[in-house]
Amino acid sequence: xxxxxxxxxxxxxxxxxxxxxxxxxxxxxxxxxxxxxxxxxxxxxxxxxxxxxxxxxxxxxxxxxxxxxxxxxxxxxxxxxxxxxxxxxxxxxxxxxxxxxxxxxxxxxxxxxxxxxxxxxxxxxxxxxxxxxxxxxxxxxxxxxxxxxxxxxxxxxxxxxxxxxxxxxxxxxxxxxxxxxxxxxxxxxxxxxxxxxxxxxxxxxxxxxxxxxxxxxxxxxxxxxxxxxxxxxxxxxxxxxxxxxxxxxxxxxxxxxxxxxxxxxxxxxxxxxxxxxxxxxxxxxxxxxxxxxxxxxxxxxxxxxxxxxxxxxxxxxxxxxxxxxxxxxxxxxxxxxxxxxxxxxxxxxxxxxxxxxxxxxxxxxx
Numbered sequence: 446x447x448x449x450x451x452x453x454x455x456x457x458x459x460x461x462x463x464x465x466x467x468x469x470x471x472x473x474x475x476x477x478x479x480x481x482x483x484x485x486x487x488x489x490x491x492x493x494x495x496x497x498x499x500x501x502x503x504x505x506x507x508x509x510x511x512x513x514x515x516x517x518x519x520x521x522x523x524x525x526x527x528x529x530x531x532x533x534x535x536x537x538x539x540x541x542x543x544x545x546x547x548x549x550x551x552x553x554x555x556x557x558x559x560x561x562x563x564x565x566x567x568x569x570x571x572x573x574x575x576x577x578x579x580x581x582x583x584x585x586x587x588x589x590x591x592x593x594x595x596x597x598x599x600x601x602x603x604x605x606x607x608x609x610x611x612x613x614x615x616x617x618x619x620x621x622x623x624x625x626x627x628x629x630x631x632x633x634x635x636x637x638x639x640x641x642x643x644x645x646x647x648x649x650x651x652x653x654x655x656x657x658x659x660x661x662x663x664x665x666x667x668x669x670x671x672x673x674x675x676x677x678x679x680x681x682x683x684x685x686x687x688x689x690x691x692x693x694x695x696x697x698x699x700x701x702x703x704x705x706x707x708x709x710x711x712x713x714x715x716x717x718x719x720x721x722x723x724x725x726x727x728x729x730x731x732x733x734x735x736x737x738x739x740x741x742x743x744x745x746x747x748x749x750x751x752x753x754x755x756x757x758x759x760x761x762x763x764x765x766x767x768x769x770x771x772x773x774x775x776x777x778x779x780x781x782x783x784x785x786x787x788x789x790x791x792x793x794x795x796x797x798x799x800x801x802x803x804x805x806x807x808x809x810x811x
Contacts, residue, residue: 467508467511467649467653468512468515469511470489470491470511471491471514471518474489474514474518475491476488479526479552479553479556481552481553481555482540482545482548483539484529484530484534484535484537484540486527486528486534486553487507487527487534488507488524488526488557489514489523489525490522490525490557491518492514492517492519492520492521492522493522494520494521494522495520495586496521496522496523496554496559497521497524497562497565498550498554498562498564498574499525499565499570500526500528500564500565500567500571500574501528501531501532501567501568501569501570502569502570502593503531503569503635503667503671504632504636504654504658505568505654506532506533506654507525507526507532521563522559524562526553528546528549528569528570528573529546530662530663530667531663531666531667531670533657536666541666541669541670541673542673542677543572543575543596543673543681544580544676544677544680546573547573547574547576547577547578547579547580548577549573550573550574551577551580551581551584561585562584563588563589564585564589565591566588566589566590566591567592567593568591568593569593569670571590571592571593571594572595572596574588575590575598575690575714576677576680576684578692579684579687580684582691582692585690585692586692587694587695588690588692588695589694589697590694590696590707591707592697592699593703594706595681595710596674596675596677596678597677597678597681597682598681598682598713599712599714600709601710604706609638609639612635613674614671616669616672621664628655628663629651629652631664632651632654632658633651636651641699681714684714685713689715690716690717691715691716692717693719694715694717695718695719696708696712696719697721697722698720698721699722700722700724705720707720708720
């Protein structure tokens with residue numbers, strides 16, 4: 446069964462004692478330091494089956510995918526690197542243009558002897574993922590892209606004029622001096638101002654990522670991701686001129702963030718795009734966990750989503766919304782292809798699957 450979890454949220458729970466730590470990757474995952482393309486990337490690998498490549502965004506690391514990876518690893522090989530200069534990966538002075546980082550991803554997969562992947566990306570990971578797919582389209586079966594623009598593609602020029610995106614141009618020695626020792630304050634601005642509900646990104650996660658980004662050279666490398674946007678825009682225009690992506694693309698936007706604009710962006714760069722707008726949400730973040738029906742959840746019209754996604758050769762489970770005030774994590778189960786309907790291997794899961802839902806928690810979205 447080919448299954449991609451295409452949008453997932455913070456692994457925040459409902460009480461402070463439970464939220465005392467960031468969820469680790471499960472037993473069975475290993476970490477590797479993979480040397481490729483002039484850098485060394487910290488990579489988490491686990492599971493068995495068709496490969497899924499998960500690319501994180503700014504302000505986080507590959508740690509964000511742990512809850513999602515736990516679910517996927519049951520029947521997928523999950524690869525979750527820290528991007529160049531971020532997390533526990535090395536911090537070279539150059540190579541932060543996304544074309545180069547796309548080649549980083551190709552090198553990681555070559556090292557792991559993985560030929561083809563389903564690609565799931567968020568934020569800066571979108572830009573790296575697109576550059577990888579544009580340069581190695583034969584290696585990407587499907588592409589789920591979440592809630593951040595692509596430099597130079599679609600309405601990029603209008604997007605960057607938004608006052609809230611001043612951080613795109615915030616870099617250089619003086620910017621680094623301003624945030625030195627204040628990394629938590631700088632990152633809090635993303636988690637507060639870009640959140641539908643700032644409480645959805647818990648204190649444990651804030652402390653975890655602030656500590657990582659306070660490491661020597663980490664903010665400098667992070668700012669280099671933004672400093673490369675002009676070059677990324679030039680490179681992306683060349684990619685589009687050479688031909689749009691042809692693999693199925695699911696463009697996911699939070700209703701209080703990019704919403705349908707995510708699909709507008711991707712239709713300028715791909716030929717087979719399905720749009721999904723998530724209610725009660727802003728930016729998308731960490732992986733969640735599977736849920737089951739109960740009396741506190743109400744379902745969105747399922748057939749409308751099924752029709753739109755199956756139009757792209759995909760299918761989807763029931764979509765549900767948290768009806769009450771209690772927070773719970775989300776899992777969006779993006780089932781590509783039809784094997785889950787007909788494969789005897791999956792028949793034993795049929796009853797469980799009918800009872801599962803995709804939870805849109807109204808107070809859990811970041």
